[in-house]
Amino acid sequence: MSAKEIARGAEAIVYETRIAGIKVILKLRNPKAYRVAELDMQLRSSRTKKEAKIMSRALAHGIRAPMLVGVGRASICMEKVDGKLMKDVRISARTAASAGALLGALHNAGISHGDFTPANIIIEGSGRLCIIDFGLSEITSGPEEKALDILLMKRQLAKRLYGGFTRAYARTASGSAETLRRLEGIEERGRYQSRALE
Amino acid sequence: MLVLGVESSAHTFGVGVVDRGKVLANEKSMYGISTTGMVPRNVAQHHIQSANAVVSAALGKAGIDIRDVEGVGYTKGPGIGTCLQVGQIVAKTIASKLHVPIAPVNHAIGHIEIARSMSGLRDPLVLYVSGGNSQILKVLDHTNADRLHYSVLGETFDIGVGNMFDSFARHLGLDPAWGSSVEKVAANGRYIQMPYTVKGMDFSFTGLLTHSIKAIGSHPREDVCFSIRETAFSMLCEATERAMLMTSSKELCVCGGVAQSARLRWMLQSVASEHGARFGYAANEFNADNGAMIAFVAERMLNAAVRTALKDCTIEQRYRAERAEVFQ
Ligand SMILES: Nc1ncnc2c1ncn2[C@@H]1O[C@H](COP(=O)(O)OP(=O)(O)O)[C@@H](O)[C@H]1O
Numbered sequence: 001m002s003a004k005e006i007a008r009g010a011e012a013i014v015y016e017t018r019i020a021g022i023k024v025i026l027k028l029r030n031p032k033a034y035r036v037a038e039l040d041m042q043l044r045s046s047r048t049k050k051e052a053k054i055m056s057r058a059l060a061h062g063i064r065a066p067m068l069v070g071v072g073r074a075s076i077c078m079e080k081v082d083g084k085l086m087k088d089v090r091i092s093a094r095t096a097a098s099a100g101a102l103l104g105a106l107h108n109a110g111i112s113h114g115d116f117t118p119a120n121i122i123i124e125g126s127g128r129l130c131i132i133d134f135g136l137s138e139i140t141s142g143p144e145e146k147a148l149d150i151l152l153m154k155r156q157l158a159k160r161l162y163g164g165f166t167r168a169y170a171r172t173a174s175g176s177a178e179t180l181r182r183l184e185g186i187e188e189r190g191r192y193q194s195r196a197l198e
Numbered sequence: 199m200l201v202l203g204v205e206s207s208a209h210t211f212g213v214g215v216v217d218r219g220k221v222l223a224n225e226k227s228m229y230g231i232s233t234t235g236m237v238p239r240n241v242a243q244h245h246i247q248s249a250n251a252v253v254s255a256a257l258g259k260a261g262i263d264i265r266d267v268e269g270v271g272y273t274k275g276p277g278i279g280t281c282l283q284v285g286q287i288v289a290k291t292i293a294s295k296l297h298v299p300i301a302p303v304n305h306a307i308g309h310i311e312i313a314r315s316m317s318g319l320r321d322p323l324v325l326y327v328s329g330g331n332s333q334i335l336k337v338l339d340h341t342n343a344d345r346l347h348y349s350v351l352g353e354t355f356d357i358g359v360g361n362m363f364d365s366f367a368r369h370l371g372l373d374p375a376w377g378s379s380v381e382k383v384a385a386n387g388r389y390i391q392m393p394y395t396v397k398g399m400d401f402s403f404t405g406l407l408t409h410s411i412k413a414i415g416s417h418p419r420e421d422v423c424f425s426i427r428e429t430a431f432s433m434l435c436e437a438t439e440r441a442m443l444m445t446s447s448k449e450l451c452v453c454g455g456v457a458q459s460a461r462l463r464w465m466l467q468s469v470a471s472e473h474g475a476r477f478g479y480a481a482n483e484f485n486a487d488n489g490a491m492i493a494f495v496a497e498r499m500l501n502a503a504v505r506t507a508l509k510d511c512t513i514e515q516r517y518r519a520e521r522a523e524v525f526q
Pocket residue numbers: 006007008009010011012014025027066078079080081082085119120122132133134135
């Protein structure tokens with residue numbers, strides 16, 4: 001069985017491989033040499049557990065996410081989703097709106113994604129969006145976490161797309177008015193604005 | 199240009215002398231932190247009383263006369279208002295007496311730029327860790343080369359990591375009450391579980407502090423000291439590693455008071471090596487608060503023909519690093 005490394009993040013190395021002929025993604029949280037062993041194991045296993053739990057929760061709410069194949073102590077195995085990363089394509093108005101609806105559905109399921117950017121959304125052949133990478137997700141209903149999800153995507157979207165994204169979000173998410181008000185508050189605080197990467 | 203710099207943002211009153219980027223003197227007097235913490239009024243009084251002696255010591259060390267000074271710098275902020283004022287007044291007095299130009303310097307930029315220069319790094323991702331501040335910064339936009347500034351990519355949601363150690367040390371009754379004392383006790387400790395809060399490239403220390411203070415009664419002191427340190431430093435390393443990947447940085451620099459910790463430096467070296475990046479830092483005297491870094495940045499500002507009228511030489515307690523222009 002040959003595994004091809006397809007991504008190396010701050011936390012995990014992601015491989016594509018085959019199990020019984022089926023294409024799967026294997027995400028391994030490797031040990032960090034800088035951390036004491038106890039803390040290292042604790043973080044890797046608790047985050048893996050949480051990632052699997054929240055991914056299952058999203059699936060249970062009918063949200064398109066990779067099917068979970070298996071979970072180890074610090075590794076997760078999931079369906080390989082075919083398609084293009086949203087960050088690698090010219091984003092259409094339709095895709096931006098779908099992303100808004102997707103985020104609304106996640107929030108309705110009590111999930112804040114924590115890293116809701118075009119790098120973590122796969123556009124499947126049908127045009128449907130699949131959300132991946134629940135490594136920083138939380139189960140929450142707090143307006144702050146939700147607003148930060150919106151802000152993260154906003155920073156990455158062209159201005160002309162942002163309106164459609166937000167409108168679709170507002171149509172889908174319950175309690176969106178409060179979340180959007182909180183977003184304004186965060187932006188006024190200035191802190192996040194001055195850090196924007198553009 | 200022979201520049202004298204005055205630093206007084208917190209408990210240190212420091213005076214440095216720099217000429218063409220070379221440090222000729224770096225003298226200081228420190229208000230001793232005791233178990234009672236810092237009363238701003240007392241610290242400012244200490245600064246007023248030490249000012250003259252520290253200026254003289256710096257001139258003596260540099261082997262110059264006050265009349266040789268061609269420019270002056272002082273810390274504009276961030277810092278404690280009453281403390282900043284002392285340095286401001288000392289610098290303005292010298293500048294007006296000698297009729298030389300004066301430059302208001304951002305304290306964080308002082309630490310960052312002197313560390314960058316001394317470590318020989320060109321365009322590093324910077325972890326700035328001091329008492330009141332903990333930030334991850336980088337110059338992102340080089341296209342507009344005549345107006346460079348740092349961007350803050352991540353930072354503490356609440357207190358600086360240094361203040362977390364100081365306040366924990368006070369609760370343990372350590373003297374002096376700061377991070378290095380905690381690290382001494384930590385030497386033979388074992389890890390106990392602690393709250394760990396990293397959100398992307400941001401982090402928070404109050405949860406860790408509260409939990410550690412509570413744990414003092416029920417666990418061996420060395421275990422709590424060991425665990426608060428390991429947890430805090432691991433949080434900083436994780437956020438830093440994420441920022442390194444996001445900015446594709448091949449250089450990493452640590453600076454500020456907490457950068458004096460050999461353990462933190464070892465951990466960051468490990469993060470850098472993992473990504474084939476160079477790692478660097480300045481000597482301890484420049485990571486502790488000091489006047490040389492202020493003189494260093496002031497000289498660059500004055501060389502770039504930045505001129506500030508005496509009446510515009512203000513202080514600003516919340517002067518953020520990204521607002522200060524950086525000169526090469
Ligand atoms: N289920 C999946 N199907 C297809 N590609 C995936 C899948 N999971 C991850 N990837 C690919 O691996 C990359 C990194 O995975 P991700 O879970 O986002 O980890 P991280 O960003 O923490 O490194 C993604 O950008 C994507 O290209």
